[in-house]
Amino acid sequence: MFQFIVRRILQTIPVLIGVTILVFSLMHLTPGNPAHIIAGEGVPKETVEQIEERLGLNDPIPTQYFNFVTDAAMLEFGNSWRTSLPVTDELWPKFWVTFELALYSTIFSIFMGLIAGIVSAVRQYTFSDIAIMLVALFGLSMPNFWLGLMLMQWFSINLGWLPPTGWGTPEQVIMPVVTLGTMGAAVIARMTRSSMLDVLTQDYIRTARAKGLKEKVVVYRHALKNALIPVVTVVGLQFGGLLAGSVLTESVFAINGMGKLIIDRILARDFPVVQAAVLVIAVVFVFVNMIVDISYKFLNKRVDLD
Amino acid sequence: MSAEPARESNNKPEKVDSPMKRSMKEFYYKLSKNKSALVGGYLIIILIIIAIVGPFLTTFDPVEPDYGAKLEGPSAEHWFGTDNHGRDIFTRIIHGLSITMTIGFFSTLLGGVTGVLVGIVSGYYGGKVDAVIMRLMDILLAFPGILLALALVSILGANTQNVILAVAISAIPTFARIVRGSTLATKNLEYIDAMKALGASDARIIFKHILPNISSPIIVQASLYIATAVLSASGLSFLGMGAQPPSPELGAILSDGRDYMWDAGHIALFPGLVIMLIVLAFNVLGDGMRDALDPKMNK
Numbered sequence: 357m358f359q360f361i362v363r364r365i366l367q368t369i370p371v372l373i374g375v376t377i378l379v380f381s382l383m384h385l386t387p388g389n390p391a392h393i394i395a396g397e398g399v400p401k402e403t404v405e406q407i408e409e410r411l412g413l414n415d416p417i418p419t420q421y422f423n424f425v426t427d428a429a430m431l432e433f434g435n436s437w438r439t440s441l442p443v444t445d446e447l448w449p450k451f452w453v454t455f456e457l458a459l460y461s462t463i464f465s466i467f468m469g470l471i472a473g474i475v476s477a478v479r480q481y482t483f484s485d486i487a488i489m490l491v492a493l494f495g496l497s498m499p500n501f502w503l504g505l506m507l508m509q510w511f512s513i514n515l516g517w518l519p520p521t522g523w524g525t526p527e528q529v530i531m532p533v534v535t536l537g538t539m540g541a542a543v544i545a546r547m548t549r550s551s552m553l554d555v556l557t558q559d560y561i562r563t564a565r566a567k568g569l570k571e572k573v574v575v576y577r578h579a580l581k582n583a584l585i586p587v588v589t590v591v592g593l594q595f596g597g598l599l600a601g602s603v604l605t606e607s608v609f610a611i612n613g614m615g616k617l618i619i620d621r622i623l624a625r626d627f628p629v630v631q632a633a634v635l636v637i638a639v640v641f642v643f644v645n646m647i648v649d650i651s652y653k654f655l656n657k658r659v660d661l662d
Numbered sequence: 663m664s665a666e667p668a669r670e671s672n673n674k675p676e677k678v679d680s681p682m683k684r685s686m687k688e689f690y691y692k693l694s695k696n697k698s699a700l701v702g703g704y705l706i707i708i709l710i711i712i713a714i715v716g717p718f719l720t721t722f723d724p725v726e727p728d729y730g731a732k733l734e735g736p737s738a739e740h741w742f743g744t745d746n747h748g749r750d751i752f753t754r755i756i757h758g759l760s761i762t763m764t765i766g767f768f769s770t771l772l773g774g775v776t777g778v779l780v781g782i783v784s785g786y787y788g789g790k791v792d793a794v795i796m797r798l799m800d801i802l803l804a805f806p807g808i809l810l811a812l813a814l815v816s817i818l819g820a821n822t823q824n825v826i827l828a829v830a831i832s833a834i835p836t837f838a839r840i841v842r843g844s845t846l847a848t849k850n851l852e853y854i855d856a857m858k859a860l861g862a863s864d865a866r867i868i869f870k871h872i873l874p875n876i877s878s879p880i881i882v883q884a885s886l887y888i889a890t891a892v893l894s895a896s897g898l899s900f901l902g903m904g905a906q907p908p909s910p911e912l913g914a915i916l917s918d919g920r921d922y923m924w925d926a927g928h929i930a931l932f933p934g935l936v937i938m939l940i941v942l943a944f945n946v947l948g949d950g951m952r953d954a955l956d957p958k959m960n961k
């Protein structure tokens with residue numbers, strides 16, 4: 357087990373190097389000279405050259421990459437080209453907003469998904485099963501930005517119950533969380549159902565029933581524990597995916613998070629900020645995946661994740 | 663996928679259906695017995711017909727503004743109402759259907775073919791090649807969901823071709839992983855050893871003997887990925903990072919609609935419903951095919 361953990365941690369190193377190379381290339385593949393973008397139009401040549409020197413754009417590419425990585429490791433991403441503020445100062449408050457949004461949405465999708473999945477599995481082929489699976493199918497197929505707009509239409513514009521935009525108060529949290537969490541809830545519901553059905557046909561469950569245990573005990577104490585193992589993987593991946601997926605939700609509800617920051621700064625060609633935000637999401641995702649793999653191994657001793 | 667019988671060498675004892683044809687026959691047979699696959703399939707055929715024929719039947723222009731008819735609600739003349747430029751939304755959606763579906767098809771085709779090749783090479787040759795390729799795929803997978811496409815479009819510029827390219831690149835690791843797994847399971851079977859003993863080239867073994875055997879998971883994944891691609895592409899357009907105005911791409915129509923949520927909620931309603939229908943159809947088809955091909959489900 358210890359060996360597995362060490363190996364899994366070591367595996368992330370080449371991935372992290374690759375991710376930094378890819379994100380670093382982002383800026384270098386971008387058409388246009390960064391110094392020109394910062395300086396703006398009609399600036400004397402000397403000023404542009406000064407900026408190039410300051411940003412180290414005249415250094416050889418490997419040197420630039422090395423500096424980028426060592427700075428990034430200390431969460432130092434330079435200054436924004438638009439606001440001149442340190443990128444880190446711009447990024448962190450927004451990172452936490454997105455983190456919160458993704459976290460609440462994950463909790464929402466686990467809660468809804470588990471309940472729906474268990475009910476569906478226990479009452480297989482009944483009306484509730486079919487209804488739940490239909491809803492899940494729609495949840496899976498719905499563009500979440502559209503769901504967000506429709507919720508806004510109903511609950512903000514028609515009924516006036518919830519504020520249409522923003523983030524912070526409990527009322528402001530509801531719609532974005534439902535918007536972002538619905539697809540995850542659908543995925544978890546389907547996963548839980550099929551996993552439960554798999555487990556419920558196994559011998560040890562028949563034994564438990566034969567012993568005369570109550571159906572509730574069989575389902576919740578015996579079956580659920582094993583059925584949840586594959587679901588854990590999905591939940592972990594979900595959280596990482598939601599960090600990136602929140603781009604659309606944040607755009608719909610005008611939430612000042614990292615997703616909206618990425619879009620705004622892509623349009624403003626403020627690449628240090630875009631670069632840092634993309635890197636942060638990817639690195640968090642890599643670590644979440646690592647933790648998921650390790651906890652999966654803990655939960656299920658039979659798995660051989662080579 | 664021609665019907666020509668397999669002609670391997672003089673040692674081949676008898677002429678039978680080629681492996682590809684045989685697996686295809688089996689595939690269709692299993693598929694025809696799965697209701698949800700059929701429903702999804704018919705829905706897709708209907709959508710494709712509408713996308714091809716529809717634009718010839720609509721009477722309004724999808725992009726030409728008509729400022730006399732701004733923001734009208736649904737009526738007998740404008741079934742889905744009009745947008746902020748007075749354009750008929752029904753017409754725009756009919757035209758947009760083909761754009762959105764084309765993006766979905768081509769990005770899946772491009773990314774799928776690349777991913778399949780990468781995965782087969784990785785699984786078939788193994789060793790260092792495999793290790794390098796799979797680490798590269800891990801790197802691509804480190805960018806969840808729409809993030810990679812967003813980053814690529816931000817470099818390449820926002821237009822339909824670049825969206826196809828960006829969504830295709832996101833597809834590569836998914837296909838590569840699945841295909842690598844299936845290739846590993848297939849390449850050690852005896853008949854592959856037999857082919858090698860007969861002196862068949864690697865390319866021949868890969869394309870004539872391995873690929874036909876692993877085609878079903880690829881087809882299932884393709885259907886499911888088209889659903890994802892349609893969501894990603896329309897999402898990018900919604901963010902202004904995809905098809906540009908006045909294109910009637912479905913996500914772009916939705917994006918127009920959100921500025922008029924207070925006065926004209928119908929603009930956003932209909933394109934979203936149509937996107938959902940497309941995605942639903944491919945999800946149902948993909949699910950159905952997976953169930954039909956799952957050995958556990960066959961009785």
